[in-house]
Amino acid sequence: xxxQRASNILPSEITPERVYRNRREFLKAAILAPLAGAxxxxxxxxxxxxxxxxxTYNNYYEFGTDRSDPSKNSGKFQVKPWTVSVxxxxxxxxxxxxxxxLKGFPMEDRVYRMRCVERWSMVIPWRGVPLASLIRxxxxxxxxxYVEFKAVFAKDQMPGQRSRSFGGGLxxxxxxxxxxxxxMNPLTLFATGIYGKPLPNQNGAPLRLVTxxxxxxxxxxxxxxxxxxxxxxxxSWMKAWPEAYGFYANVNPSVDHPRWSQVREERIGEAGxxxxxxxxxxxxxxLMFNGYGEQVAQMYAGLDLRKNY
Amino acid sequence: xxxxxxxxxxxxxRVRPLxxxxxxxxxxxxxxxxxxxxxxxxxxxxxxxxxGIWTLRFLLITLAVTPLRRLTKWHDIIKIxxxxxxxxxxxxxxxxxxxxxxxxxxxxxxxxxDLTKRPFIMAxxxxxxxxxxxxxxxxxxxILRLGGEYWQLLHRLVYLSAxxxxxxxxxxxxxxxxxxxLYGIVLTVLLILRVFxxxxxxxxxxxxxxxxxxxx
Numbered sequence: 265x266x267x268q269r270a271s272n273i274l275p276s277e278i279t280p281e282r283v284y285r286n287r288r289e290f291l292k293a294a295i296l297a298p299l300a301g302a303x304x305x306x307x308x309x310x311x312x313x314x315x316x317x318x319x320t321y322n323n324y325y326e327f328g329t330d331r332s333d334p335s336k337n338s339g340k341f342q343v344k345p346w347t348v349s350v351x352x353x354x355x356x357x358x359x360x361x362x363x364x365x366l367k368g369f370p371m372e373d374r375v376y377r378m379r380c381v382e383r384w385s386m387v388i389p390w391r392g393v394p395l396a397s398l399i400r401x402x403x404x405x406x407x408x409x410y411v412e413f414k415a416v417f418a419k420d421q422m423p424g425q426r427s428r429s430f431g432g433g434l435x436x437x438x439x440x441x442x443x444x445x446x447x448m449n450p451l452t453l454f455a456t457g458i459y460g461k462p463l464p465n466q467n468g469a470p471l472r473l474v475t476x477x478x479x480x481x482x483x484x485x486x487x488x489x490x491x492x493x494x495x496x497x498x499x500s501w502m503k504a505w506p507e508a509y510g511f512y513a514n515v516n517p518s519v520d521h522p523r524w525s526q527v528r529e530e531r532i533g534e535a536g537x538x539x540x541x542x543x544x545x546x547x548x549x550x551l552m553f554n555g556y557g558e559q560v561a562q563m564y565a566g567l568d569l570r571k572n573y
Numbered sequence: 574x575x576x577x578x579x580x581x582x583x584x585x586x587r588v589r590p591l592x593x594x595x596x597x598x599x600x601x602x603x604x605x606x607x608x609x610x611x612x613x614x615x616x617x618x619x620x621x622x623x624x625g626i627w628t629l630r631f632l633l634i635t636l637a638v639t640p641l642r643r644l645t646k647w648h649d650i651i652k653i654x655x656x657x658x659x660x661x662x663x664x665x666x667x668x669x670x671x672x673x674x675x676x677x678x679x680x681x682x683x684x685x686x687d688l689t690k691r692p693f694i695m696a697x698x699x700x701x702x703x704x705x706x707x708x709x710x711x712x713x714x715x716i717l718r719l720g721g722e723y724w725q726l727l728h729r730l731v732y733l734s735a736x737x738x739x740x741x742x743x744x745x746x747x748x749x750x751x752x753x754x755l756y757g758i759v760l761t762v763l764l765i766l767r768v769f770x771x772x773x774x775x776x777x778x779x780x781x782x783x784x785x786x787x788x789x
Contacts, residue, residue, distance in 0.1 A: 330749075332613075382747075504748060524687075525683060530617055542616075544678055
């Protein structure tokens with residue numbers, strides 16, 4: 265049965281086609297304006313990391329613990345078809361084909377700094393959907409306080425999941441989580457591409473999380489499930505080493521890793537050559553919230569970030 | 574019956590220049606990689622890691638000389654031990670410089686904080702510092718000055734250095750401890766061989782013909 269109803273939308277409410285066609289530019293301008301401000305505030309001139317480095321220097325233990333392992337071992341990883349299940353405290357728990365899940369959301373391009381907990385950083389042009397708009401569509405229940413993400417468990421395709429020693433022995437599948445307000449922060453992105461191309465497997469294809477004010481390990485890759493919960497979940501790294509990896513994992517130069525200080529970082533590929541990197545080109549002082557304090561600091565007002573690392 | 578006798582084995586004098594160049598090779602390769610820009614995405618880390626791992630390798634190679642001499646009766650091999658030991662110190666020094674320079678960028682207060690707070694760094698320092706007196710007293714003059722017994726006692730510090738080095742490596746990695754454990758196993762084997770030798774030497778009787786303990 266087909267039910268048809270006359271549209272009650274006034275012609276004046278419809279976005280003019282010219283504006284609609286320029287929506288990406290409009291959104292980009294709206295989003296990049298505050299980011300540009302943050303850049304000026306930190307005095308940084310972020311040079312985009314060479315594609316070659318961003319795609320061959322990765323931490324993705326499912327494909328091996330060496331940073332050159334993921335690009336070598338992920339070539340045959342199957343990302344199509346890809347199903348994402350939406351679970352927990354949400355109006356419509358369901359399983360979606362990835363294309364259906366993201367259908368209708370305009371893709372956005374964002375250039376973010378990424379600070380790894382291991383003291384290196386990159387500047388990466390991402391393409392993706394702001395997680396906030398997806399979450400709004402999924403309609404979490406009022407009782408939902410956290411969002412937990414689960415990565416794929418594919419032993420046959422991921423050597424690091426087969427062997428304890430090869431994959432570092434994390435508790436698979438990899439999980440990560442955010443407070444609901446962090447997940448809804450305008451910076452938080454569900455990325456499907458980098459450098460204007462679809463995500464390479466080693467960078468987390470087909471769907472990964474990007475939270476630029478947190479250490480890189482929060483950026484869970486190859487996501488297969490989104491679960492809304494009311495209690496703070498325990499992520500894979502928290503389980504593996506709670507003294508080193510906390511729930512928040514906000515970039516914070518004043519909270520050390522047990523093995524090293526976080527006051528400085530090495531910006532991958534910034535020095536023109538190895539000789540100039542010896543002279544300190546590419547070394548940056550690490551910024552609180554990776555320089556995104558203006559966008560995120562208010563979420564942590566009153567929270568002791570030394571204890572809640 | 575030993576297969577080789579000291580008369581039949583290679584005289585190390587001819588081997589030494591070649592060995593010297595061979596020991597220099599990892600450092601030369603590193604310098605070449607820096608100059609050619611072939612150190613990959615994170616050159617500073619590559620320099621720190623490679624000088625560190627070569628320090629540990631040279632320490633273990635040096636510690637393998639004595640067991641090898643006992644097993645093969647190639648007594649002349651002892652003459653290359655000093656060179657190997659000094660190369661361990663050479664790579665340890667490069668590694669230390671790479672920490673001060675390429676990790677801390679000469680920030681003294683940060684380094685002091687690092688040293689007092691982190692067992693990982695403490696183990697690295699201990700391993701390096703223990704090697705300094707050994708390098709200083711590596712000359713013939715110093716052996717005579719100290720006397721063989723004291724000299725040998727002092728040079729047992731190499732065990733401490735190697736053990737601290739392995740621990741430092743173990744603490745360096747985040748989760749994947751396969752390689753540090755491998756180095757730990759090699760060190761353990763080299764130490765156990767020494768213990769065995771000592772036990773054998775203590776328990777066996779003197780040679781009836783010469784009246785000497787079978788030292789070798």
